[in-house]
Each structure stands twice: as structure tokens, then as C-alpha cells.
Amino acid sequence: MKRLSTLVLPLLVVASLAACKSKQNEAQQAPASAQETPAAAVATAPEAAPAPAAPATAAAPGAKFDLQSVSVTDKALPAFPYLATPTGLKENDLSTSKDLEFDRVFVLAGEELRPVEGKVNERLFYIHNLKWSPLAAHRNYEAALKAMGATRVDKIHPTNPQLVERNGGNESEMLKKMGVGRLDDLKDPEVPGYEQWLIRTPTTNIWLSFFLKGDDELHLLTVEEKAMQQLVETLPAAKLSSALKQDGHVALYLNFDTDSKVIRQDSLPAVDEVVKLMQGEPALKLRVEGHTDATGDAAHNRKLSLARAESVVQAITAKNIAAQRLSAAGKGPDQPLADNGSEEGKAKNRRVELVRV
16 A cells, blocks of 8 residues: 555635634634635535435336436536545545556446446545544535535445345455445444445546545545556557468457447547458458456356447448458456456456457
């Protein structure tokens, strides 16, 4: 676990210098306020306020989360990871347990466990260092998140038995996928213990999880959705042909929308090279196989990998390649190229393969 070398900028407090001096003690108790210019958002300490309303009544068990039901914010947002270090917390009091350019985290959206991929940051600190109670932590972050236009989207607790049953039946494994590890019952019934917030912007979705382990250890998990940066060079048609003749198969690394069969625009040039290959070899027939890493439910991954393979076939046939020259198969996590225990291994396993038939 590495320590943050610098603190994130705290929230600006809109007040005159004279008012700050005369109301210094009062300001220390006030929640964070919205700002005209972007700055990392967090409150310092809350004033007494009514208990927050509980999330909306849950829909039917397992109901699909409607992303479009959450409004797009028009707020000017601070830089990633969006939430600042609370005022009064020393540098050595804040730890970063995860800081990755790309990873997958499962979030609780409505009653659905939803996989999201992108830039990930997790930080933690002990609230006793701020002389905060769990209620103070809850109200501070609720105020700061709302000031950025965030919407709370969890409808049930992560340890809900029905949710656990729908996601494999193993609570410990499910919480690990959420980056939580464990959740403890809190003494204050007004404190949720786990809160999932979402900020929708015109260009991306930002998921912010706020949870407490015990009554002291606070975690902030931020996921900014984005596609994985493509690090593997797209093979031109000539190299695809050579690999197929030598090995009988070749891997393509294409980017898709998260948990979707939609091919992202940055991967379409790779599809065009397959079209060139098939145009140059009229007798060539290919099976397009979708592969995933081992994260998540295997049956769901097989279904998703087939849908992605079919999308590639459709993209190729749309360029006047005869449909009978292509077929699709979904292998899911069943044929890994590398160890799924590392992010590098997972990235190699998430692929589409062309197989000569």
C-alpha cells in the first residue's frame, strides 16, 4: 500500500476574509458548499442536520438498472479522483490501496451488480484522526457528492441475501469483486455503511463508492469509465495472413463498450484489416471466437463473448464479405492465454481470435 505524496486540493469555502475570522469555529462545523470553479470536493465537518432520506424503494428483485434514469450533471468537476482529502488530515494519515489507469470494478447500481471498467483509485483513512463519527463521515461525503451533481444509486445493501444469491452465492467473493473485501454492521442505524454514487457527464460515467469497515476505517473508491488504452499494435492484413497460415489462428485485441457487444471506434481499423485479408483471399473461411478473462460469472462471460464475436462478424459482412465465409463462437474464460491473477494476464485473455476453418 503506497502513501499519497501530495494532498488533493480541499474544497474552497465561499466567504469573505472578515467573516472567516469572525466565524472560524462555526465554519469548522459547516458542510462543504458548491463552487464556481472546479476544486476537489469534500466537507470539513457537519452541522446538525436531519437524517438523510433512505434510497428510493427497491424495484422488483434483480431489476435491470436504467442508466438513463440518472440525470447528466452540468457541474464543473474537479480532477480525478474528484473527492479531496478532508481538512485536518495529515499526509501520512491517508493511504492509497489502488491507483490504476485501467481495471474492472463491480458497483451496486439499483439492485444490480454492474461491472464497470476504467481508471480506478481507492483511498482510505481512519476517521478518528479527524475526530469524526460514522455519522459525520456520512453527512460530509453526502454533501460533497451532491454538490458535484452525484446521485445515490444503490437500492439494497451489498450483503442482501438475494443479491448475493443472484451473484454466485458467495458473499466474500462478491464483495471482493466490488473492491470492498468486507462490510461490518455499524452501531448507528442512520449510517448506511456502504453508499454507491454516480455522476453522469456528457462524456463518461463516474462511480464513487463510499464505505466504512467497522466504525473507523473509511474507504473512497472512484471509477471513471473509459476504454482500455490499446497497447497491442493492430496487425495489417499481410501479418494476419502469415499468422493464420503458420498457426491457424491469430488474436485481435479490440475494445468494446463495458459489458456490451458494441465495438468502439478505435478498434474499427483492426476490423478493416480483416476485411482486407478476406478480400485478398477469396477462399478463406474464418471462425471468429470471443474470449474473456475470468472476472465475473462464467456463464455471463460466455454469452457476452459470443455476442462480441457476432458483432465482429457483422462488422466484416457489412463490408461485402459473404456471410457464409464466417461463423461466431463464444469461449468466455475457458481458453486463457495467460494467468488471470494479474491485470496483464487478464488483458491478454480479453481478445477476439480468428481461426482458419
